[in-house]
Amino acid sequence: MSERKIPKEVIEEVERLREEIEYHNYRYYVLNDPVITDEEYDKLMRRLIELERMYPELVTPDSPTQRVGGKVLEGFKTVKHSVPMLSLDNTYNEEEILEFDRRVKKTLQEAEVEYVAELKIDGVSIALRYENGKFVLGATRGDGIEGEDVSENVKTVRSIPLRLRKLVTVEVRGEIYMPVDEFKRLNDEREEEGLPPFANPRNAAAGTLRQLNTALVAARRLDSFIYYVVHPENYGLKTQWEALQFLKELGFKVNPHSKLCKNIQEVIDYWREWKERKKELDYWVDGVVVKVNRFDFQRILGETSKAPRWAIAFKFPAEQART
Numbered sequence: 001m002s003e004r005k006i007p008k009e010v011i012e013e014v015e016r017l018r019e020e021i022e023y024h025n026y027r028y029y030v031l032n033d034p035v036i037t038d039e040e041y042d043k044l045m046r047r048l049i050e051l052e053r054m055y056p057e058l059v060t061p062d063s064p065t066q067r068v069g070g071k072v073l074e075g076f077k078t079v080k081h082s083v084p085m086l087s088l089d090n091t092y093n094e095e096e097i098l099e100f101d102r103r104v105k106k107t108l109q110e111a112e113v114e115y116v117a118e119l120k121i122d123g124v125s126i127a128l129r130y131e132n133g134k135f136v137l138g139a140t141r142g143d144g145i146e147g148e149d150v151s152e153n154v155k156t157v158r159s160i161p162l163r164l165r166k167l168v169t170v171e172v173r174g175e176i177y178m179p180v181d182e183f184k185r186l187n188d189e190r191e192e193e194g195l196p197p198f199a200n201p202r203n204a205a206a207g208t209l210r211q212l213n214t215a216l217v218a219a220r221r222l223d224s225f226i227y228y229v230v231h232p233e234n235y236g237l238k239t240q241w242e243a244l245q246f247l248k249e250l251g252f253k254v255n256p257h258s259k260l261c262k263n264i265q266e267v268i269d270y271w272r273e274w275k276e277r278k279k280e281l282d283y284w285v286d287g288v289v290v291k292v293n294r295f296d297f298q299r300i301l302g303e304t305s306k307a308p309r310w311a312i313a314f315k316f317p318a319e320q321a322r323t
């Protein structure tokens with residue numbers, strides 16, 4: 001078939017609709033602060049779907065219409081991580097976190113070390129790659145060296161941008177999780193269908209991300225928090241706190257409760273506070289991730305084959321089996 005000429009105004013309208021729809025996705029799912037009604041949003045989306053149906057050659061992988069899924073995949077390709085996705089060592093009480101602080105100060109020969117305290121989200125770790133600001137890959141952690149390419153499913157997570165607010169080439173990492181009320185709704189639905197319930201939101205999120213039917217993934221409300229920039233020095237970032245601000249500027253959903261702590265005592269105060277306050281959250285957390293803030297200090301501390309020496313998980317006491 002000869003290349004059909006697409007009218008310029010159609011191309012311009014499609015591009016404008018994409019920008020506008022992604023902006024409203026950002027306002028609604030990342031900032032939780034929409035500026036148009038659902039009806040107005042649906043109208044924009046219907047118009048874009050109509051134009052892409054009339055001109056399929058205009059569909060691009062990062063079009064917001066790809067968020068509703070509709071593909072049934074054969075399977076997931078394996079993908080090698082650019083940098084291994086390490087796990088975290090654990091500490092369970094204040095004495096052990098003080099020991100972590102002593103080790104860090106000894107290695108650094110520093111009297112005081114700043115930390116960033118971040119809630120440890122009980123979800124599925126994910127690596128996201130963007131080229132010139134466009135989403136190109138979403139991969140699970142796997143064995144830390146290589147994971148599964150779950151890009152088609154990641155596109156259905158509305159809080160994960162398909163196009164960044166700055167057109168950089170970057171890899172970021174974070175957690176995809178299922179909000180508690182979605183977890184309850186899903187388990188009620190499964191019970192009605194005579195299916196076994198998911199034991200917890202993490203299993204529900206993991207099971208959903210492994211679905212080969214992307215429309216099914218889109219029908220479940222997964223969410224995300226992004227907390228890590230790969231090779232932050234490439235973007236002039238000197239600390240984890242700056243990295244979190246950078247992630248916000250790019251348009252990612254970043255947990256609002258992270259805290260820059262002057263010393264380990266502030267970390268302990270933060271841990272005590274959220275050990276009690278975690279029930280206020282609409283997602284499960286199982287502790288606090290404590291990170292040395294300065295990247296030059298992180299480089300001095302380095303990593304073991306399994307986990308960084310500059311970060312540790314400060315776990316909350318295990319509760320009795322949740323209802």
Ligand SMILES: NC(=O)c1cc2c(N)ncc(C(N)=O)c2s1
Binds near residue numbers: 086125175
């Ligand atoms: N395995 C890991 O390295 C991490 C796991 C997690 C998690 N489940 N939630 C939050 C963070 C964070 N804010 O850094 C990390 S880091």
